[in-house]
Amino acid sequence: MHAGKIATSSRLKDTLAAIYGRWQTTQEIADRTGSVAVHSDVAALRAGGLVVLSRFVRTTEAGRKVYAYCATVPLTETPAGSDSIINPPQGAV
Numbered sequence: 001m002h003a004g005k006i007a008t009s010s011r012l013k014d015t016l017a018a019i020y021g022r023w024q025t026t027q028e029i030a031d032r033t034g035s036v037a038v039h040s041d042v043a044a045l046r047a048g049g050l051v052v053l054s055r056f057v058r059t060t061e062a063g064r065k066v067y068a069y070c071a072t073v074p075l076t077e078t079p080a081g082s083d084s085i086i087n088p089p090q091g092a093v
Helices: 010-019 026-033 038-047
Strands: 051-059 065-073
Touching (some): 010 026, 010 038, 026 065, 038 065
Antiparallel strands (some): 051 065
């Protein structure tokens, strides 16, 4: 898999902002970020060094399984000049 870089991807930053420190379902993340590939975005965050937890929430009446995600641990290193993963240094994006 070729994952995007968190520091340079607005899509991944939006996904991280949606799930950092709180549980959000795939649909809630999609609604907030506009992403049509939430599972791929979560995989890219994991590939970038984040710990993203997942849990089964429920099964819908139509038989679809609903999952939620929560990012709990930031990268061990943030980009130089950055105060957080979500706020990269000037010119990094």
